Amino acid sequence: MPGSIEVRGLSRTFHTTVRRPGLAGTLRSLVNPERVAKHAVSDITFDVAPGELLALLGPNGAGKSTTIKVLTGILTPTSGEARVAGVVPYQDRERNARNIGAVFGQRTQLWWDLPVRESFSILRDIYEVPKAEHAARLKEFDDILELSTFWDTRVRHLSLGQRVRCDLAAALLHDPPVVFLDEPTIGMDVVVKEQVREFLRHQVEERGRTVLLTTHDMTEVERLAERVVLINHGRLVLDGSLDEIRRRFGSTWQVRATLADAHTDVVPLPGIAVLRKEGPQVVFGPESPDGPDSPTVHQALKAVIERYEVTGVAIDEADLEDVMRAAYVHAEAV
Numbered sequence: 001m002p003g004s005i006e007v008r009g010l011s012r013t014f015h016t017t018v019r020r021p022g023l024a025g026t027l028r029s030l031v032n033p034e035r036v037a038k039h040a041v042s043d044i045t046f047d048v049a050p051g052e053l054l055a056l057l058g059p060n061g062a063g064k065s066t067t068i069k070v071l072t073g074i075l076t077p078t079s080g081e082a083r084v085a086g087v088v089p090y091q092d093r094e095r096n097a098r099n100i101g102a103v104f105g106q107r108t109q110l111w112w113d114l115p116v117r118e119s120f121s122i123l124r125d126i127y128e129v130p131k132a133e134h135a136a137r138l139k140e141f142d143d144i145l146e147l148s149t150f151w152d153t154r155v156r157h158l159s160l161g162q163r164v165r166c167d168l169a170a171a172l173l174h175d176p177p178v179v180f181l182d183e184p185t186i187g188m189d190v191v192v193k194e195q196v197r198e199f200l201r202h203q204v205e206e207r208g209r210t211v212l213l214t215t216h217d218m219t220e221v222e223r224l225a226e227r228v229v230l231i232n233h234g235r236l237v238l239d240g241s242l243d244e245i246r247r248r249f250g251s252t253w254q255v256r257a258t259l260a261d262a263h264t265d266v267v268p269l270p271g272i273a274v275l276r277k278e279g280p281q282v283v284f285g286p287e288s289p290d291g292p293d294s295p296t297v298h299q300a301l302k303a304v305i306e307r308y309e310v311t312g313v314a315i316d317e318a319d320l321e322d323v324m325r326a327a328y329v330h331a332e333a334v
């Protein structure tokens, strides 16, 4: 289907040779190499609907980039299958390349020694984009990303934020229905991050592009995604809307207390867990938010004040960082 991403039972295993330590070990490794299998992605199934922005989340090494590499046709899966806009990416790389745009925040796909505008012209020729269309699209991108102030500069001289904005424009110049973004805003300042987010929102809402995004930035997830897929150790552990994940893993409340004595030994109270402690600040939350006997915020407040000498208390809603931390803890346990 145009614009959709379908992933079915996808697995990818890497085989690497382990180097033994020391000179003798190195020689033994040469004669008798020890091979180990790394299951980077195991039996993952999910869909992204046309025009949807899905955040693919997981801790470092979870298998996010490997999944994106399969979907962009860079890697072939060990088993299972994937389709992007109806095309099997690793079987028909050329057709897939016309349907997708990809940005890897850590590296550029532009020509390092050329001014950005020349890179854009080369891409126009490669993808055979009509001149007027190319100019109109560049203007649209420039309106939000403000590229024209630096697009005559060589790529090697751009700042990170400038370079990634150019990469985004380059990835979308041929008007692909599907876009893959692997940590696009990594290392950017807050102003540029916001600019990139506005651009992505525009591309999804106004242009109907399908976006698969990986990020460790929960503000980004909150601002852009309605649905997330969480993978851990290569396995899919969660697929749901942000609301569902909040309901499942978000504490319904948090009590932030400032202790009179920062050295007080803080222990969990019945049904109340200690989520964080930094100096005199302690954050309490429900031990099991879904549990039938979970204390209400008023009961928790009372219990904390009765047990500890506090100089201040505040009630917070759990932020997405905490929700995802709880989801990661759950993922480790399954």
Ligand SMILES: Nc1ncnc2c1ncn2[C@@H]1O[C@H](COP(=O)(O)OP(=O)(O)OP(=O)(O)O)[C@@H](O)[C@H]1O
Residues within 6 Å of the ligand: 014, 015, 016, 038, 039, 040, 058, 059, 060, 061, 062, 063, 064, 065, 066, 067
């Ligand atoms: N070419 C490779 N050869 C061997 N192992 C690999 C290769 N590529 C990835 N891996 C391993 O597969 C696992 C998943 O890696 P991947 O890059 O997909 O994780 P990730 O979720 O994108 O992590 P991060 O958030 O740190 O970018 C890791 O343990 C990684 O070391």
